Amino acid sequence: MPDDALAMDPSAFRAADRLGGIELSEIVRISERAKVLRDQGRDVVALSTGEPDFPTPDFVIEAAHQAALAGETRYTATVGTPALREAIAQEHGRQMAEVIVSTGAKQVLANALMATLNPGDEVILPTPFWTSYADMVVVAGGRPVTVPCPMEAGFKLSPAALEAAITPKTRWLMLNSPSNPSGAIYSAREIAALAEVLERYPQVWVISDEIYAHLSFSPFVSFTAAAPALAPRTLIVSGVSKAWAMTGWRIGWGIGPAPLIKAMVSLQGQSTSGACSVAQAAALAALNGPRDLLRDRCAIFQTRRDKVVAGLNALPGIACPVPDGAFYVFPSCKDALRKGESDGDFCARLLDETDVAVVPGRAFGLSGHFRLSFAYSDDALDAGLARLGDYLNKEA
Numbered sequence: 001m002p003d004d005a006l007a008m009d010p011s012a013f014r015a016a017d018r019l020g021g022i023e024l025s026e027i028v029r030i031s032e033r034a035k036v037l038r039d040q041g042r043d044v045v046a047l048s049t050g051e052p053d054f055p056t057p058d059f060v061i062e063a064a065h066q067a068a069l070a071g072e073t074r075y076t077a078t079v080g081t082p083a084l085r086e087a088i089a090q091e092h093g094r095q096m097a098e099v100i101v102s103t104g105a106k107q108v109l110a111n112a113l114m115a116t117l118n119p120g121d122e123v124i125l126p127t128p129f130w131t132s133y134a135d136m137v138v139v140a141g142g143r144p145v146t147v148p149c150p151m152e153a154g155f156k157l158s159p160a161a162l163e164a165a166i167t168p169k170t171r172w173l174m175l176n177s178p179s180n181p182s183g184a185i186y187s188a189r190e191i192a193a194l195a196e197v198l199e200r201y202p203q204v205w206v207i208s209d210e211i212y213a214h215l216s217f218s219p220f221v222s223f224t225a226a227a228p229a230l231a232p233r234t235l236i237v238s239g240v241s242k243a244w245a246m247t248g249w250r251i252g253w254g255i256g257p258a259p260l261i262k263a264m265v266s267l268q269g270q271s272t273s274g275a276c277s278v279a280q281a282a283a284l285a286a287l288n289g290p291r292d293l294l295r296d297r298c299a300i301f302q303t304r305r306d307k308v309v310a311g312l313n314a315l316p317g318i319a320c321p322v323p324d325g326a327f328y329v330f331p332s333c334k335d336a337l338r339k340g341e342s343d344g345d346f347c348a349r350l351l352d353e354t355d356v357a358v359v360p361g362r363a364f365g366l367s368g369h370f371r372l373s374f375a376y377s378d379d380a381l382d383a384g385l386a387r388l389g390d391y392l393n394k395e396a
């Protein structure tokens with residue numbers, strides 16, 4: 001049917017205007033392309049997804065099983081179970097009234113933006129940023145204001161760049177430390193310097209996404225620990241997905257001032273209600289369980305990081321800084337691009353010609369780079385590096 005015929009048909013599907021600005025995530029697109037190639041029988045090495053290859057710990061699964069058998073299978077309070085909120089409050093040294101549990105850290109972020117943004121409100125995104133941030137802001141009616149933070153600046157926002165981006169319409173600054181995709185961690189001193197600027201702009205609130213806090217290879221400090229004066233206008237976001245390898249359980253949390261949490265609970269109450277009861281019991285077991293497991297896994301990630309950084313830096317045209325946390329590297333591929341080629345073209349070429357899937361920097365707002373996840377087995381990483389090496393060395 002031609003487009004104009006569709007437009008005339010009153011039963012034709014029309015998405016809401018608020019979805020107009022968002023597109024299928026580039027990460028999803030690459031994963032789908034990798035799947036098509038796999039279905040054609042090709043041996044694709046996907047290094048494109050941010051999901052630990054470890055299993056959820058057995059004691060967590062056992063706790064979920066016992067909770068289900070004990071009848072924890074009903075709706076919970078919208079804000080989360082008292083036991084889990086208490087454990088989260090203790091973990092972060094805060095009050096229960098400051099805690100909301102949601103269906104993954106992603107829903108915490110979406111709740112916060114939907115509950116606070118009015119049309120035209122601005123959200124500052126130090127760039128590169130996790131792909132979903134900008135689209136979430138758009139869906140909530142806001143305007144993403146991207147601030148380039150290049151590799152030479154350690155992929156971090158400077159106080160001067162922050163101040164230059166603030167307008168009377170700014171509602172939020174969204175920080176992510178350790179960062180997806182760059183792995184950058186803000187030190188206490190860097191946070192304090194940003195806070196000094198923010199103290200002059202009381203209308204600007206801070207979302208500090210600390211979902212990778214337990215995956216730090218250098219000292220990590222929470223935003224409110226380094227800038228306690230800003231706690232009354234900061235939302236800390238975290239969860240069990242990454243550190244405990246619990247991506248599918250969908251439990252994340254937000255910690256912030258009680259009125260903000262209350263607004264987020266109202267919204268959640270009319271959309272998804274409380275997060276899954278059994279998954280909340282599992283997250284409680286994770287928080288109360290032994291922590292040596294986190295340290296052991298972090299050490300494994302650090303070993304992989306070192307191998308991947310060294311491997312990539314040995315390749316012609318690739319320059320890979322050392323990430324301080326999370327499980328990604330975000331190297332520059334500027335010197336490996338062919339004339340007129342974008343990072344998207346480059347990644348498509350790598351996938352087609354080497355069967356290695358990585359994500360172009362433009363998906364994170366910063367072109368000329370790609371993101372490679374090292375949340376994969378050593379075998380996959382070795383195979384991926386070897387293929388990239390063979391291919392790029394031939395090209396050079």
Ligand code: PMP
Binds near residue numbers: 107130180
């Ligand atoms: N924040 C960042 C920076 C992430 O990378 C991710 C997951 N890729 C999330 C939030 C979402 O976490 P969850 O799976 O708990 O929703």
